[in-house]
Amino acid sequence: MSTEPALLLALDLAGTFAFALNGALTAVRVVRLDIVGVVTLGMITALGGGIIRDVIIDYLPPATFSDWRYLAVAAAGSLIAFVFGQRLDRMTGTITMLDAAGLSLFAVTGASKALDMGLGPAQAVILGAITGVGGGTVRDVLIQRIPTVLRSELYAIPALVGATITVVATRTDIYGLPLALGAAVVCFGIRMVGVQFGLNAPGPPGRRRG
Amino acid sequence: MSTEPALLLALDLAGTFAFALNGALTAVRVVRLDIVGVVTLGMITALGGGIIRDVIIDYLPPATFSDWRYLAVAAAGSLIAFVFGQRLDRMTGTITMLDAAGLSLFAVTGASKALDMGLGPAQAVILGAITGVGGGTVRDVLIQRIPTVLRSELYAIPALVGATITVVATRTDIYGLPLALGAAVVCFGIRMVGVQFGLNAPGPPGRRRG
Amino acid sequence: MSTEPALLLALDLAGTFAFALNGALTAVRVVRLDIVGVVTLGMITALGGGIIRDVIIDYLPPATFSDWRYLAVAAAGSLIAFVFGQRLDRMTGTITMLDAAGLSLFAVTGASKALDMGLGPAQAVILGAITGVGGGTVRDVLIQRIPTVLRSELYAIPALVGATITVVATRTDIYGLPLALGAAVVCFGIRMVGVQFGLNAPGPPGRRRG
Numbered sequence: 005m006s007t008e009p010a011l012l013l014a015l016d017l018a019g020t021f022a023f024a025l026n027g028a029l030t031a032v033r034v035v036r037l038d039i040v041g042v043v044t045l046g047m048i049t050a051l052g053g054g055i056i057r058d059v060i061i062d063y064l065p066p067a068t069f070s071d072w073r074y075l076a077v078a079a080a081g082s083l084i085a086f087v088f089g090q091r092l093d094r095m096t097g098t099i100t101m102l103d104a105a106g107l108s109l110f111a112v113t114g115a116s117k118a119l120d121m122g123l124g125p126a127q128a129v130i131l132g133a134i135t136g137v138g139g140g141t142v143r144d145v146l147i148q149r150i151p152t153v154l155r156s157e158l159y160a161i162p163a164l165v166g167a168t169i170t171v172v173a174t175r176t177d178i179y180g181l182p183l184a185l186g187a188a189v190v191c192f193g194i195r196m197v198g199v200q201f202g203l204n205a206p207g208p209p210g211r212r213r214g
Numbered sequence: 215m216s217t218e219p220a221l222l223l224a225l226d227l228a229g230t231f232a233f234a235l236n237g238a239l240t241a242v243r244v245v246r247l248d249i250v251g252v253v254t255l256g257m258i259t260a261l262g263g264g265i266i267r268d269v270i271i272d273y274l275p276p277a278t279f280s281d282w283r284y285l286a287v288a289a290a291g292s293l294i295a296f297v298f299g300q301r302l303d304r305m306t307g308t309i310t311m312l313d314a315a316g317l318s319l320f321a322v323t324g325a326s327k328a329l330d331m332g333l334g335p336a337q338a339v340i341l342g343a344i345t346g347v348g349g350g351t352v353r354d355v356l357i358q359r360i361p362t363v364l365r366s367e368l369y370a371i372p373a374l375v376g377a378t379i380t381v382v383a384t385r386t387d388i389y390g391l392p393l394a395l396g397a398a399v400v401c402f403g404i405r406m407v408g409v410q411f412g413l414n415a416p417g418p419p420g421r422r423r424g
Numbered sequence: 425m426s427t428e429p430a431l432l433l434a435l436d437l438a439g440t441f442a443f444a445l446n447g448a449l450t451a452v453r454v455v456r457l458d459i460v461g462v463v464t465l466g467m468i469t470a471l472g473g474g475i476i477r478d479v480i481i482d483y484l485p486p487a488t489f490s491d492w493r494y495l496a497v498a499a500a501g502s503l504i505a506f507v508f509g510q511r512l513d514r515m516t517g518t519i520t521m522l523d524a525a526g527l528s529l530f531a532v533t534g535a536s537k538a539l540d541m542g543l544g545p546a547q548a549v550i551l552g553a554i555t556g557v558g559g560g561t562v563r564d565v566l567i568q569r570i571p572t573v574l575r576s577e578l579y580a581i582p583a584l585v586g587a588t589i590t591v592v593a594t595r596t597d598i599y600g601l602p603l604a605l606g607a608a609v610v611c612f613g614i615r616m617v618g619v620q621f622g623l624n625a626p627g628p629p630g631r632r633r634g
Contacts, residue, residue, distance in 0.1 A: 040368075040369070045364060072336060075337065124492060126495060127495065155457070155461065160464055161460060250573075250578075254573055275482055
């Protein structure tokens with residue numbers, strides 16, 4: 005069964021919006037950029053994962069460039085974050101939560117789209133994870149941080165879990181709105197629990213973590 | 215009306231040459247690399263924006279790899295900068311001007327090529343800007359600088375203006391050599407005025423810039 | 425004459441394995457990441473060069489996503505490095521040698537594959553070099569090092585030599601297992617001699633290297 009296109013689009017745009025807010029707030033808070041820098045970083049964070057996904061699955065030009073809603077949503081999210089970002093209390097928590105939301109939604113839509121384009125299940129899981137972590141990784145490279153996906157908190161694992169649920173559900177013909185949202189919620193939950201409790205994946209054997 | 219291919223090619227090669235000189239001089243001056251490093255950084259800066267553009271508009275293999283002149287011009291520019299770079303006075307000014315020239319030419323050719331490949335006008339404007347800022351952004355990431363496009367001087371805005379003029383002119387059937395050059399000159403002018411006077415885009419509301 | 429596909433695949437998987445070990449050991453040693461970070465960096469290093477190559481030659485989805493063996497080999501290499509990495513003496517030497525092995529194998533397979541896809545000889549040489557240096561460059565960017573290809577040791581040159589031998593041999597119809605291995609060995613040899621003796625390419629004229 006192919007995923008309902010409208011569902012996929014809605015989730016994809018929601019992820020785009022979350023990452024646009026996240027990238028733009030990061031620019032306001034961490035790097036203190038001006039409006040062009042803020043909107044640029046917001047749009048790159050919002051669109052980066054999907055562009056990487058679409059290049060790999062050979063869906064070119066990427067959805068970002070064939071459907072105006074992606075650009076509009078990414079620009080709107082970035083501008084909103086620029087305008088309201090200064091008034092925000094608890095900025096760091098908000099930034100982390102928006103990142104987790106984007107990660108979760110994109111892991112699900114990336115895996116779905118990969119299956120729709122004929123990729124195998126393992127590849128679809130990996131591609132879902134790449135879609136989820138892609139925008140944030142480009143964001144971190146541009147502002148010279150070691151990307152979150154490499155640092156120790158749980159980040160790639162929830163994306164892989166969300167993508168796996170999506171692939172299994174699609175293969176067993178039970179995919180649909182509740183399941184897609186469920187997969188995203190599971191991914192989001194694992195990520196936020198990891199952030200909350202500072203849980204990390206295990207380090208190499210024979211070494212103590214400081 | 216489709217752009218005249220010869221005009222597009224000439225502007226594209228001129229931009230490639232400017233960015234090759236710029237990237238190689240940056241390598242000589244800022245990072246003090248050897249000949250391989252200098253030529254590598256020159257070629258990546260020269261070819262990066264066009265490769266990103268061609269991947270996104272699905273023009274594969276990229277022009278860089280289907281037309282030998284791109285590789286030749288990029289290599290020649292990098293070698294010239296390597297040989298003559300040391301004797302150059304006022305290096306920083308030259309590097310900035312070459313970057314502005316590449317930015318302007320690529321913003322125009324990127325937008326033209328996007329329209330030729332059937333992208334919508336807003337997408338063509340964004341893609342023109344991406345083409346203009348792409349090579350320099352990859353250059354900055356490789357030598358560990360926060361990319362110019364994110365830092366505060368006017369950089370993305372002139373690229374967007376140049377691309378917009380190109381799109382409007384093409385849509386109204388008045389595109390041609392004078393207009394393409396005009397769009398590039400406007401972009402170049404805004405960029406250089408921004409550099410000269412240290413003008414920046416406005417910061418987020420409620421914050422003073424130091 | 426087209427390259428034997430089985431030979432190309434074997435060399436490609438060997439390069440993938442070498443880069444997976446290299447990237448994962450780098451993560452263990454240099455950045456001290458946890459298991460997810462180690463496997464992620466190993467897989468990106470292993471698969472990065474090939475994905476860039478396949479995007480440029482329009483072989484999409486990339487081999488990484490159409491043939492499960494790439495993902496399996498990359499994951500296996502990364503996990504092996506994670507488990508045994510701590511017990512390794514002379515880690516730095518091993519990391520350098522694995523990087524040289526991946527560089528050599530990918531320069532040869534990259535050039536071969538580019539010819540198979542119809543690119544010209546100069547383009548195939550450049551693409552071979554890009555394939556060889558690609559994964560390591562992405563690795564270095566992610567962990568915030570100036571990429572080896574820009575720093576002064578011989579790195580791009582052996583890749584270009586290996587790719588050139590491959591292109592000349594293929595064009596003269598004498599390509600096959602011995603020649604492909606020979607080209608890789610020559611590339612590996614130049615790289616290791618450069619590392620051993622700290623040889624660098626010449627700097628710009630008129631400047632003394634410190």
